[in-house]
Amino acid sequence: MGEIDLQSRDGRAEALRRMLTIRAFDSEAGDRFADGEIPGFVHLYIGEEAVGVGTCAALESDDYIASTHRGHGHCIAKGLDPKYMMAELYGKAEGYCNGKGGSMHIADVDAGMLGANGIVGAGPPLATGAALSIDYQDRDQVAVGFLGDGAVAQGQVHEAINLAATWDLPAIFVVENNQYGEGTPVEKQHNVDNLSDTAQAHDIPGLTVDGMDVTAVAEAVGEARARARAGDGPTLVEAETYRYRGHYEGDEEPYRDEAEIERWKDRDPIESFRDRLIDRGELTAEEFDEMEAEIEAEIQAAVEYAQEADEPTPDEAYDDMFAETPPEIERFATVARTDGGER
């Protein structure tokens, strides 16, 4: 996938394409999970596409992101391939993590994606660390730490921001305020009116933007990037958004009603951006339909690829623990194999 330059017509089309890809990927992931093909947990990003895509639109391709448990959208926004992503969700050897990570740990460090994360609030310290490497080696990059509204209550998040702010590291913290941490509304978790107010404690800029508008997010993150590259340290960007699906697939959602969901859907990030592009004469309804169909086909191909991809062999469970494998691993693997019968 190409760069997402919102200043160019092609770039805007690409932003739309990525948002659609995220939605199609996650709808399919939800269905495949319901069918029992995908093990574990899946947390879908549907409704929040403008945040990930807007953020990555403001980044250079070698910038870093540290993601959350709701990470599929960040991956696609960063340019990861849905085929290997789906294979990872299926636990296949050809997945990004060879089947060892799954949805909650999907990563591609070489592409600057430092991993989805199963621990709420654990990404920001990693982003601060990536920013430390960048700063230490005078590289022309930034690192983004994504976090949810719920994660803003975590101590390590504020430690990460404080460290980045104190050392003027090129980090950006993007809070995806989707109004709930699991089933608890944001106002029951925080005393501040806007989560971006917490930036004041660290004396860094904090802004709240419309997370349903890809250009608003990109603009805010773009300013944050410029500031970071100028050596002026981190920025906290809060994007107000909403997840349409449950916290995870299977969530019965006793904490909200249909009317609330519909109100947010009226401001759908994909539809509104599509309409804007049509109004500007950059896109026709037919072209949009074509784009949607192409993406649908791409995601179907990704599912087929994942379904047919090889399972990891059981022995691979013993790989990748260390750069230099200690004798213990082989020793205990042998015991496990003897216990488990032939392999």
Place this chain on the structure above:
Amino acid sequence: MTAQTERELETETETMTVREAVRQALREELERDEDVYLMGEDIGLFGGVLEVTGDLYEEFGEERVRDTPISEAGFMGAATGAAATGTRPVVELMFSDFAGVSMEQIMNQMAKMRYMFGGKAEMPVTVRTTEGGGMGAASQHSGTIHTWIAHFPGLKAVAPGTAASAKGLTKAAIRSDDPVFVFENKMIYEQQGAVPVDEDFTVPIGEAAIEREGEDATVVATQRLVGESVQTAESLADDVDVEVIDARSLYPLDTETIVESVRKTGRLIVADESPLSYGTHAEIIARVQEEAFFSLDAPIQRVGTPDTHMPFSPPLEQEVLPDGDDVREAVERVT
């Protein structure tokens, strides 16, 4: 065979304290590799609360000897993220008792990233920290927690007992592409020893060292108890010939050197300051019984902290702190 390589023995040595040996290791690695830097609380301007980093700040400057805020979760996480993105941080965790504050980043990020990502993440991070009772620092500044780390998959743990191994293991840890914790017992910082001066001297992680050869019983010791066990062995020399092994590396553990020794002596005493239940002693003993069960002539003995915290008052602290006398009693019980 002694794990002390010929190379180690041959090289020119200089007598210095454990503290100086660690500092020399840090200095040499900072000089050798631009990507290496130190970070921790009060390690720069202040020189380290136990004065290990000393004047390195003056020598290398604030970019390479970085004073952090008092923020263990934050800087442990930052070190993890930095290690994954091309630099080689060496963290000082002031007291190992503070590990709890940063444990999330250690156990769920540092230890797991490489594995969870299918091997596609590097994690060249070193964590140095202090352990042990004996200075009246009471329960929250005297713990010996290395069993937690040695137990946790994805982390390596070393715990030197001599100045030479302190230098060699610290250098090996920094050069390793895996997360390695170096546990420094704070009571041996002043202990002197001969230390190889060769800048390429390292002690391979996973190799124990036979500090004293003997025929009748094997003491596998760590940290402060290595020196005290050697002294005990000397004092018993007329009656019983005790072999003392410095385990040096807890994970990986040099099972082979330990097992071979027990095959020879038939008796084993494990001396480590960590609490006795469910711990380092138990692991060493389990491995020995797996491989040398029929060589054992007596029940295996363990010397450690009797499952209490480290109390403040000196008579209380001395009561629970394992020492050379406890090793002597253990040897006498089985010989």
